[in-house]
Amino acid sequence: MLAxxxxxxxxxxxxxxxxxxxxxxxxxxxxxxxxxAEYQKQxxxxxxxxxxxxxxxxxxxxxxxxxxxxxxxxxxLTIGGGVTSVEDIQKLLKAGADKVAINSxxxxxxxxxxxxxxxxxxxxxxxxxxVKFDPESKQYFVYTHGGQQKTDIEAISWAKEVVAxxxxxxxxxxxxxxxxxxxxxxxxxxxxxxxxxxxxxASGGAGKLADFSDVFLQANVDGxxxxxxxxxxxxxxxxxxxxxxxxxVVVR
Amino acid sequence: MFAxxxxxxxxxxxxxxxLNYLNIENKLTADPDEILNADAxxxxxxxxxxxxxxxxxxxxxxxxxxxAANEKHPFLGICLGMQLLFEDSEEYGLNKGLDLIxxxxxxxxxxxxxxxxxxxxxxNQVASNSPFKxxxxxxxxxxxxxxxxxxxxxxxxxxxxxIKIPSIVQNNNVVGMQFHPEKSGQVGLNxxxxxxxxxxxxxxxxx
Numbered sequence: 001m002l003a004x005x006x007x008x009x010x011x012x013x014x015x016x017x018x019x020x021x022x023x024x025x026x027x028x029x030x031x032x033x034x035x036x037a038e039y040q041k042q043x044x045x046x047x048x049x050x051x052x053x054x055x056x057x058x059x060x061x062x063x064x065x066x067x068x069x070x071x072x073x074x075x076x077l078t079i080g081g082g083v084t085s086v087e088d089i090q091k092l093l094k095a096g097a098d099k100v101a102i103n104s105x106x107x108x109x110x111x112x113x114x115x116x117x118x119x120x121x122x123x124x125x126x127x128x129x130x131v132k133f134d135p136e137s138k139q140y141f142v143y144t145h146g147g148q149q150k151t152d153i154e155a156i157s158w159a160k161e162v163v164a165x166x167x168x169x170x171x172x173x174x175x176x177x178x179x180x181x182x183x184x185x186x187x188x189x190x191x192x193x194x195x196x197x198x199x200x201x202a203s204g205g206a207g208k209l210a211d212f213s214d215v216f217l218q219a220n221v222d223g224x225x226x227x228x229x230x231x232x233x234x235x236x237x238x239x240x241x242x243x244x245x246x247x248x249v250v251v252r
Numbered sequence: 253m254f255a256x257x258x259x260x261x262x263x264x265x266x267x268x269x270x271l272n273y274l275n276i277e278n279k280l281t282a283d284p285d286e287i288l289n290a291d292a293x294x295x296x297x298x299x300x301x302x303x304x305x306x307x308x309x310x311x312x313x314x315x316x317x318x319x320a321a322n323e324k325h326p327f328l329g330i331c332l333g334m335q336l337l338f339e340d341s342e343e344y345g346l347n348k349g350l351d352l353i354x355x356x357x358x359x360x361x362x363x364x365x366x367x368x369x370x371x372x373x374x375x376n377q378v379a380s381n382s383p384f385k386x387x388x389x390x391x392x393x394x395x396x397x398x399x400x401x402x403x404x405x406x407x408x409x410x411x412x413x414x415i416k417i418p419s420i421v422q423n424n425n426v427v428g429m430q431f432h433p434e435k436s437g438q439v440g441l442n443x444x445x446x447x448x449x450x451x452x453x454x455x456x457x458x459x
Contacts, residue, residue: 001412002366003373003391040437045373071269076393076435096266098395098435120262121299123369123395169371199371222372252373252391 003252004216004244005045005223006237007201008230010035012081013053015061032065036073039230042237044075045252048101048171048225051081052146063095070096080128080171084109089116093124101171103128104144107151110165117166122198127167131155131188132175140188147175155188156195163196170196171225174204181207184215184224193220201225209235209243216249254278254451255290257317259307262298263331263432270434274441276448284316292451293320297332301341301357301398304332305348314350321352326451327426334421334428335400343398353423355402363414369397374411374431376419382408382458383446384420390439392419392431399430408458425456 011018016030029035036047049069051062059082066079079092080101089100105112106127116125130147131140140155159170172192174185184205192200199222202215206226215224229235241251256268258280271278271294278294279286287293295317297304308314321327329337338349341357349357360368371394378388387409399417408427409420420443421428427447433440450456 001375002370002394003375005372070266071273074270074273074434074440075437093262094265096269098266123371124262168369197367199367222367252375 001250002222003045003250004221005201006043006212006240006251007046007048007223007225008039008044008237009048009050009203009225009227011052011227012049012062012065013051014058015065018052033068033072036069039237040073040075043241043252044237046076046078046223047073048078048080050101051079053082063091066092066095066097078126078171080126084112086112086115086119089120089125093120097124099124099126099169101126101128103130106162107142107144107153110162113162113165113167117168122166122168125167126169126171127162128171128173129155129158129162130173130175143175156191159192159196163198167198169199169201171201171203174202177205178203179228180205181229183207183211186214186218189215189219189221199223209240212240213244213247213249216244217247253290254292254294255287256280256294256296257287257308257313257333258282259304259311259313261296261304261307261332263434264296266432267294267296267330267434270441270444274444274448276444282311282313284312287313287316288320288323288325290325292326292328292447293317295327295329295333295336297330297334297336298395299332301332301335301343301349302345302347304336308336317350318352321350321426324425326447326454326456327352328447329426329428330434331396331430331432334430335398337421337426337428338400338402341398352426353400353402353406353421353428355400355406355421357398358401359398360396360413360417361415366414369395370413370417371395373436374413374419376409376411378409378420380408380458382420382422383450384408384443386442386446387420387439392433392436392439392443394419394431396430400428422456422458427456
């Protein structure tokens with residue numbers, strides 16, 4: 001049986017991991033290689049690096065980060081943040097990424113999904129979607145530019161569209177839940193799970209053990225992403241996996 | 253020295269990084285002499301079957317690879333590189349492979365509960381006493397939509413994905429891994445080391 005994936009997400013700027021990471025055993029808390037190796041040891045199934053560098057110039061350091069991490073850490077790596085062209089995708093894959101996540105660029109230029117999928121295969125094109133619930137229309141809408149800009153694109157139909165265009169995986173962040181540690185947006189992932197047949201990574205809201213089992217048992221998602229609960233050591237990946245096993249969720 | 257066949261496919265560099273990490277001497281090459289003189293031939297591969305066959309043809313490597321395998325050089329195909337070891341594949345029409353292991357590459361059957369491609373970690377069942385027994389009950393990382401259908405005698409390990417999917421296959425000196433050992437953490441590294449041991453001892457018996 002395919003295992004459900006537990007995926008830590010690391011924010012990187014100028015080649016350094018941001019957000020305080022406080023594993024006691026790290027000698028350099030901002031070093032992507034050391035943090036990635038630690039997560040590999042803890043049993044993470046995959047790592048996502050999001051480049052939050054402010055400028056394109058600084059973003060070039062991400063290539064180097066991917067090069068370095070992939071020399072030492074032998075697990076799937078997804079890289080996102082500021083990817084706008086086929087060349088960007090190619091450079092990241094060549095540096096050692098397994099998958100590249102595109103977000104705002106997919107909205108601005110949906111053909112990028114198709115071009116990337118044709119050239120490198122659907123399996124390495126992840127479309128990241130940031131969504132927020134609109135209480136008036138009772139629909140989810142897509143936001144871009146790190147959640148700053150609202151679009152008039154309804155999220156579930158957007159998910160179907162990007163899959164039709166060649167996305168091999170969706171990384172969907174529930175913005176209303178993100179940072180709350182109140183649990184994933186189950187109803188969002190239930191709707192998405194019905195709508196598309198590619199792997200879905202749930203993101204936003206992970207706080208306690210039951211949040212992980214809830215999303216896996218109640219929605220058809222393949223992975224759950226979390227950042228701060230892991231970075232601050234509130235939960236270990238092992239805690240999450242042991243709990244999921246007890247609940248009958250298949251994990252590695 | 254391991255010759256990693258260089259034909260511009262996706263996972264080559266990550267495979268090289270894993271071999272470097274294990275201190276297994278290796279070289280990316282499309283040179284027939286280097287391939288035929290290597291201690292082992294490693295055939296990586298990501299993407300579509302036909303495109304890979306075309307890329308090998310363009311470099312005049314089909315006969316070279318067949319010769320290496322038939323002259324009993326240790327041979328390891330990974331992911332699409334494993335699928336290329338079989339007689340043919342039904343991916344986008346029927347295309348011929350290297351025909352080093354009897355069997356056919358088929359599409360994973362549609363099943364409402366399962367997504368295609370199979371993407372993620374799946375658990376290996378190793379029935380034989382092969383050195384690859386180290387992978388028994390262990391998870392390795394898969395990304396694929398097609399699978400090898402072959403006689404049980406060639407199957408060293410398999411995983412459950414609605415159907416039983418061969419994850420490690422072997423026909424004497426020719427070994428294939430459907431998953432990515434270079435992306436499967438310590439288990440994957442252990443398997444590459446086991447292959448290296450088989451190469452060093454030139455022992456490809458399965459027991």
